[in-house]
Amino acid sequence: MARIELPDLAHAYKPNPQRPEDYALRPMNLTWDDGGAYALLGPSGCGKTTLLNIISGLVRPSHGRVIFDGKDVTDLPPEARNIAQVFQFPVIYDTMTVFDNLAFPLRNRGWKEAEVRKRVEHIAAMLELSSDLKHRASGLAVDAKQKISLGRGLVRPDVAAVLFDEPLTVIDPHLKWLLRRKLKEIHHELKLSLIYVTHDQVEALTFADKVVVMTQGEVVQTGSAQELFEEPAHTFVGYFIGNPGMNLLACPVRDGRVYPGADGIALPPAAQAALAGSAGITIGIRPEFVECAPAQGVDTVAATVASVRNMGTHFMAEFTVGAHTVTAKLRSAPARAGQAVWLRFPPERTLYYVNDKRVA
Numbered sequence: 200m201a202r203i204e205l206p207d208l209a210h211a212y213k214p215n216p217q218r219p220e221d222y223a224l225r226p227m228n229l230t231w232d233d234g235g236a237y238a239l240l241g242p243s244g245c246g247k248t249t250l251l252n253i254i255s256g257l258v259r260p261s262h263g264r265v266i267f268d269g270k271d272v273t274d275l276p277p278e279a280r281n282i283a284q285v286f287q288f289p290v291i292y293d294t295m296t297v298f299d300n301l302a303f304p305l306r307n308r309g310w311k312e313a314e315v316r317k318r319v320e321h322i323a324a325m326l327e328l329s330s331d332l333k334h335r336a337s338g339l340a341v342d343a344k345q346k347i348s349l350g351r352g353l354v355r356p357d358v359a360a361v362l363f364d365e366p367l368t369v370i371d372p373h374l375k376w377l378l379r380r381k382l383k384e385i386h387h388e389l390k391l392s393l394i395y396v397t398h399d400q401v402e403a404l405t406f407a408d409k410v411v412v413m414t415q416g417e418v419v420q421t422g423s424a425q426e427l428f429e430e431p432a433h434t435f436v437g438y439f440i441g442n443p444g445m446n447l448l449a450c451p452v453r454d455g456r457v458y459p460g461a462d463g464i465a466l467p468p469a470a471q472a473a474l475a476g477s478a479g480i481t482i483g484i485r486p487e488f489v490e491c492a493p494a495q496g497v498d499t500v501a502a503t504v505a506s507v508r509n510m511g512t513h514f515m516a517e518f519t520v521g522a523h524t525v526t527a528k529l530r531s532a533p534a535r536a537g538q539a540v541w542l543r544f545p546p547e548r549t550l551y552y553v554n555d556k557r558v559a
């Protein structure tokens with residue numbers, strides 16, 4: 200296993216990049232700790248596969264270095280980097296048995312047959328493939344084949360890291376859920392460094408200890424599920440993570456108060472200091488933390504109920520506040536559509552953003 204550092208990394212596929220949009224990866228400094236379980240999360244086209252391929256050596260970065268345990272591997276080809284990679288679709292030998300497929304990476308490196316058997320049986324048991332070991336891979340369903348691909352990725356204990364590029368795409372939803380949990384267990388048992396690429400927040404948050412969130416070629420936050428939920432560092436993290444995402448209200452500021460509608464809320468000193476002459480700021484509040492107040496009070500804002508849906512475990516309500524729509528997940532029904540109410544954004548749950556970056 201290795202600690203992976205990517206100092207001053209950037210990548211443009213086209214020569215002579217000039218504008219930020221010319222880069223598939225904008226300048227970043229990243230470190231992946233030895234033995235960590237990471238997810239790389241972001242929408243399609245944000246640069247996840249490019250970043251993964253730079254680590255494995257399939258793509259050479261146009262700027263910056265790739266360092267494994269202090270050693271510069273930027274110019275080494277994939278086969279010299281000691282990385283295992285699992286792709287979206289199974290990459291296996293159809294004519295071989297499941298056992299031979301799993302054994303292949305070990306035999307290739309000259310392992311003794313008794314050791315090969317022990318390790319293959321161990322990995323097969325973890326992936327619930329033991330009863331298939333003697334079967335030819337060609338006769339198996341696509342999800343069993345993808346489990347073999349996962350097994351081939353995990354079988355070598357000496358790899359610097361195992362990289363997964365949306366590996367559960369071909370797996371049916373129920374098995375997907377089981378395998379995701381299985382991969383987490385396997386990580387705890389094998390202590391391999393894993394990097395798991397996905398555009399699915401549930402997949403990322405259930406698998407990883409740390410999630411690296413990307414958008415438009417940039418890493419906007421690295422954190423635990425809780426940190427990304429409670430303290431999004433960037434507006435993108437706020438609305439991409441969560442169901443529904445964070446309410447983001449671009450509001451004017453006057454005399455130390457921020458105005459989502461007619462009523463102002465006191466702006467915390469750190470947010471005031473970060474304004475730097477700007478007359479506006481974005482309020483970020485998760486639907487889970489919006490409160491419907493029984494009466495007007497300090498820092499409440501006037502709102503109108505736009506819609507209420509009973510979701511069984513909670514009520515999903517939409518309110519109109521000035522020109523904004525505010526979504527709230529509430530325990531009890533907040534009156535009926537069209538009625539006037541008061542909303543409260545608890546100060547300890549309300550975040551502030553300037554130019555998409557969190558300032559308070």
Ligand SMILES: Nc1ncnc2c1ncn2[C@@H]1O[C@H](COP(=O)(O)OP(=O)(O)OP(=O)(O)O)[C@@H](O)[C@H]1O
Pocket residue numbers: 212213223241242243244245246247248249250398
């Ligand atoms: N070989 C290539 N040549 C030129 N541009 C590329 C190449 N590969 C990717 N790109 C561009 O780089 C950007 C990032 O692509 P990348 O595949 O890394 O994103 P991604 O987040 O993995 O997306 P997806 O989930 O759709 O695979 C995109 O704009 C893409 O069009």
